[in-house]
Amino acid sequence: MELKGKVCLVTGASSGIGEATAEGLGALGASVVAVMRDKSPKAESAMRKIEAGSRDGGGSVSAMYADLSSQSSIRRLAQDFEKRFDRLDVLINNAGVSPWKRHTTTDGLELTFAVNVLAPFLLANLLLGRLKASAPSRIVNVSSAAAGGTIEFDDLQGEKKYSMFAAYGKSKLALNVLTVELARRLQGTGVTANFLHPGVVRTNLARDMNPVAQALTSLVKPFMASPKKGSRTSIYVATAPELEGVSGKYFSGGKEATAPKGSYDGAAAKRLWEVCEQLTEKPASGE
Numbered sequence: 001m002e003l004k005g006k007v008c009l010v011t012g013a014s015s016g017i018g019e020a021t022a023e024g025l026g027a028l029g030a031s032v033v034a035v036m037r038d039k040s041p042k043a044e045s046a047m048r049k050i051e052a053g054s055r056d057g058g059g060s061v062s063a064m065y066a067d068l069s070s071q072s073s074i075r076r077l078a079q080d081f082e083k084r085f086d087r088l089d090v091l092i093n094n095a096g097v098s099p100w101k102r103h104t105t106t107d108g109l110e111l112t113f114a115v116n117v118l119a120p121f122l123l124a125n126l127l128l129g130r131l132k133a134s135a136p137s138r139i140v141n142v143s144s145a146a147a148g149g150t151i152e153f154d155d156l157q158g159e160k161k162y163s164m165f166a167a168y169g170k171s172k173l174a175l176n177v178l179t180v181e182l183a184r185r186l187q188g189t190g191v192t193a194n195f196l197h198p199g200v201v202r203t204n205l206a207r208d209m210n211p212v213a214q215a216l217t218s219l220v221k222p223f224m225a226s227p228k229k230g231s232r233t234s235i236y237v238a239t240a241p242e243l244e245g246v247s248g249k250y251f252s253g254g255k256e257a258t259a260p261k262g263s264y265d266g267a268a269a270k271r272l273w274e275v276c277e278q279l280t281e282k283p284a285s286g287e
């Protein structure tokens with residue numbers, strides 16, 4: 001894909017895979033919108049790296065700030081984006097969390113579900129107008145090979161039982177299922193939606209783990225992939241010309257792969273889509 005003049009929005013650009021993805025897209029000449037939680041020193045340092053990459057490749061970068069655990073903040077982000085940009089060619093929902101303990105958001109929802117599932121759902125729906133008007137365009141959802149378990153409709157918020165590993169795996173399974181449903185709804189619009197596993201990557205994702213799990217993680221960190229390597233599948237799915245029109249697929253290791261079990265459960269997808277609409281009070285779109 002020729003990236004000059006293309007607008008690519010990446011969430012979670014302040015760190016890890018998102019930062020490397022934004023930097024990589026800028027280096028390919030894109031106009032990158034780097035979405036970060038706030039203007040922290042960490043975010044500013046990431047911006048400097050992304051800007052340097054963009055300068056080298058003839059791209060540009062603009063920072064936008066939003067707390068993706070807050071639906072009003074996501075709505076503000078979408079409104080501000082639409083005021084500033086008249087097109088959106090690639091939306092990469094990359095931000096994610098894996099909190100060790102259960103937390104609730106300002107909207108009263110469990111944090112993992114809010115950030116990993118509802119934020120990509122809401123942001124994609126709010127920006128669909130721009131994506132459709134810029135078609136062919138792409139939605140890329142960063143999931144995980146750890147997606148698994150079952151979508152427990154009677155305890156989506158982990159109120160009855162919470163463990164980090166289960167909450168994270170289920171949130172990524174929910175993201176997969178919603179991506180497939182979104183791809184189905186977007187058939188014929190020129191907007192595609194795919195999901196991926198970035199690899200096992202050395203990032204800040206495990207920062208909320210308890211000290212024992214953190215110590216174990218630090219032992220294996222040297223064997224993990226760099227964020228730059230971890231960004232390759234995202235950049236491939238976002239830009240590869242041969243993926244034009246390919247939708248509802250799962251990618252890992254830079255190629256199409258067999259999706260985690262349950263990702264193509266159509267009944268769960270329809271039910272979860274409705275629940276997400278209710279939880280975000282967002283009317284159906286794409287159909």
Ligand SMILES: NC(=O)c1ccc[n+]([C@@H]2O[C@H](COP(=O)([O-])OP(=O)(O)OC[C@H]3O[C@@H](n4cnc5c(N)ncnc54)[C@H](OP(=O)(O)O)[C@@H]3O)[C@@H](O)[C@H]2O)c1
Nearest residue numbers: 012014015016017037068069095096144200201203204205
């Ligand atoms: N690392 C791996 O091995 C691995 C494997 C499979 C999948 N993944 C997925 O890859 C994606 C990127 O994660 P990473 O590994 O690069 O971890 P990371 O370094 O922790 O990056 C996560 C990003 O998400 C942002 N974020 C989290 N909560 C947010 C919120 N409420 N509002 C705004 N931004 C928020 C973080 O911002 P702050 O810096 O402000 O917290 C950060 O920029 C995630 O979806 C993760 O699930 C990672």
